[in-house]
Amino acid sequence: MHGAIAPVWDTAPVGPSPELVLAQPPPPSPPSPSQPAAAPRFARLASRYRVYRLPAFLLAAALLAVVGLATVVGLRSFAESAEWVEHSYQVIAELESTLAATRTVESSARGYRLTDRPDLHAEYLSSIPAALSHSAQLIALTRDNPLQHRLARDIERRVRQRLAEIDRLLELHLRDPQQARLSSLTSNGAEQMRALTAVADNMREHERGLLASRDARTERNAALLTALVIGGLLLALSLLALLMLSLWQENRRSRALERESRQALAELEASAAERQRLTERHRSLSHYAGLLQSCQTLEEALDMTAHVIADLIPELGGRCYVLRASQNLAETAARFGREAIASADLLHPNDCWALRRGQVHRSQAHDGGVRCAHLERADPQRAHAGDDDPRWSLCVPLMAQNTSLGLLCLSGARPPREADLALVQSIAEQLSLAIVNLQLRETLRVQSLRDPLTGLFNRRYLEENLQRELLRCQRRHLPLSVLMLDVDHFKRFNDTHGHAAGDALLARIGQLLQELVRNEDIACRYGGEEFTIVLPEADAEAAAQRAERIRAAIAATTIVHLRQTFGPATCSIGLATSQGERDTPQQLLQSADAALYRAKAEGRDRVVDGNRSAAVASDARA
Numbered sequence: 001m002h003g004a005i006a007p008v009w010d011t012a013p014v015g016p017s018p019e020l021v022l023a024q025p026p027p028p029s030p031p032s033p034s035q036p037a038a039a040p041r042f043a044r045l046a047s048r049y050r051v052y053r054l055p056a057f058l059l060a061a062a063l064l065a066v067v068g069l070a071t072v073v074g075l076r077s078f079a080e081s082a083e084w085v086e087h088s089y090q091v092i093a094e095l096e097s098t099l100a101a102t103r104t105v106e107s108s109a110r111g112y113r114l115t116d117r118p119d120l121h122a123e124y125l126s127s128i129p130a131a132l133s134h135s136a137q138l139i140a141l142t143r144d145n146p147l148q149h150r151l152a153r154d155i156e157r158r159v160r161q162r163l164a165e166i167d168r169l170l171e172l173h174l175r176d177p178q179q180a181r182l183s184s185l186t187s188n189g190a191e192q193m194r195a196l197t198a199v200a201d202n203m204r205e206h207e208r209g210l211l212a213s214r215d216a217r218t219e220r221n222a223a224l225l226t227a228l229v230i231g232g233l234l235l236a237l238s239l240l241a242l243l244m245l246s247l248w249q250e251n252r253r254s255r256a257l258e259r260e261s262r263q264a265l266a267e268l269e270a271s272a273a274e275r276q277r278l279t280e281r282h283r284s285l286s287h288y289a290g291l292l293q294s295c296q297t298l299e300e301a302l303d304m305t306a307h308v309i310a311d312l313i314p315e316l317g318g319r320c321y322v323l324r325a326s327q328n329l330a331e332t333a334a335r336f337g338r339e340a341i342a343s344a345d346l347l348h349p350n351d352c353w354a355l356r357r358g359q360v361h362r363s364q365a366h367d368g369g370v371r372c373a374h375l376e377r378a379d380p381q382r383a384h385a386g387d388d389d390p391r392w393s394l395c396v397p398l399m400a401q402n403t404s405l406g407l408l409c410l411s412g413a414r415p416p417r418e419a420d421l422a423l424v425q426s427i428a429e430q431l432s433l434a435i436v437n438l439q440l441r442e443t444l445r446v447q448s449l450r451d452p453l454t455g456l457f458n459r460r461y462l463e464e465n466l467q468r469e470l471l472r473c474q475r476r477h478l479p480l481s482v483l484m485l486d487v488d489h490f491k492r493f494n495d496t497h498g499h500a501a502g503d504a505l506l507a508r509i510g511q512l513l514q515e516l517v518r519n520e521d522i523a524c525r526y527g528g529e530e531f532t533i534v535l536p537e538a539d540a541e542a543a544a545q546r547a548e549r550i551r552a553a554i555a556a557t558t559i560v561h562l563r564q565t566f567g568p569a570t571c572s573i574g575l576a577t578s579q580g581e582r583d584t585p586q587q588l589l590q591s592a593d594a595a596l597y598r599a600k601a602e603g604r605d606r607v608v609d610g611n612r613s614a615a616v617a618s619d620a621r622a
Ligand SMILES: Nc1nc2c(ncn2[C@@H]2O[C@H](COP(=O)(O)OP(=O)(O)OP(=O)(O)O)[C@@H](O)[C@H]2O)c(=O)[nH]1
Pocket: 486, 487, 488, 489, 490, 491, 492, 494, 498, 499, 500, 501, 502, 503, 506, 527, 528, 529, 600, 604
């Protein structure tokens, strides 16, 4: 049975059984677009060298500390160098001042001797302390340098010598100007001054040399410090940049991992919910299958199916069709939900692709070319405009042993889930099984209630239904009549023409009875050549007329058996009608049987109404 309906959704190949489909977990979702396809190479490197992060940080800190220390040391060194440079300039300045003051003493003394101007004498007197002071200052400034200190002392000594000589000449001038003039001519003052200048030049040159070497050292230190600071800073900044990059990557990776974790959790929850839903569906489906087995009628099974589909897939709407016995029409037997695409109440099998092909057929709202004819027509304007209408329909044939039993037609307003389609197919298969079982059961039931020779109901059916019909008519104060019919001289017929001809006669009488009674009447073979006809709601008069028609029809019928014609045969009929509420089926049958007995006794080929005291006989010949 499972293979009776091919699980084809459109052109899809046959898949696993619906149970398996339902049990399958949702497929793993594709990687999120937010996930980086491949981390950049530098990022991978940064990640790989994560263990070096702390040493790198410590190194960068140490470098910065060294740079800071070097800067402080450098600045102090620069300050010291500046002090020494200033010191050299002071030495040179004191040296120049000493020489200038000495020359001032010399020139003012010479001027005074020549002119005797008192201002020059005053200038002379005031310049002497300056010259001595500057030379003393020079000695003080050069204490750090033995060579310069020695030269400074030499200068101071020469300055004093020169001052003493000038003073001697001036004293002499004051006492004897002539003698002073002569003495000045022989004085070695010029010699003293040259010697003093030479020593001063020597000292100046030496001090300038010191200044140049200090400048050079300062420049060297400055270059070294600059290189150290720039290099250290660059290295430290590079390390810090790498650290920042690594931390940034780490942070990005953490956020990506967090995102992935959240997504995985959501997928897990969705998967668990889907599993739960599938489990519940399985349970409902099993429950449904169990209930189907207990359904007594087709209507019950279809109603329950409609209820189950509406319960499990509320977003779907549709109907169950059942094919008539003639197979020429399928009619709506149950509905569920709200149809997104209306379907006809009655359809010809050729109107449905699923019934034609015996396969599931699915179509979209505007897929007009393959739309089943029993479905509402697509709107050509919307289709032409390319309107993306998500409505869809699904026809699932109900089949068993290659025989169409009906159709499940569903439609929805939104694209369906594959799990829902699998569920529908599973339900269709269960329903097909149930329908075929119910039909089989009905066939067996009918077979157990029918007489195989005549096709009429048997005595068991009569006993089951006479009671029910009698009660129904009594409840509604309606009459019910019973005819008991017996073929006349049937033994003789058998003996004359053979048992098979007798069977043919009985079959023909059965056929006649089915033709001559209403649908609601019950024509039975009571046993042998005896028949019973129950006529609900027929009073004695109507029953007598019906009995007479039957009698006349049998009397006018011949049968052809083995190319031989037999008959006609006659029959006798006894009639009884229930009038009161106290009649029982047995009483009614006994009354009819008594009337039949009287008909036989009165000459056969007649109808006797057991309700009347006198027999109502009808002569066939009359
Ligand atoms: N061919 C055939 N004969 C049957 C069948 N059932 C019963 N009979 C025969 O029907 C005959 C009935 O004969 P009887 O009960 O004597 O009645 P009768 O011959 O019809 O005589 P009356 O009823 O008095 O007119 C018997 O010979 C049975 O064997 C059947 O299914 N087929």
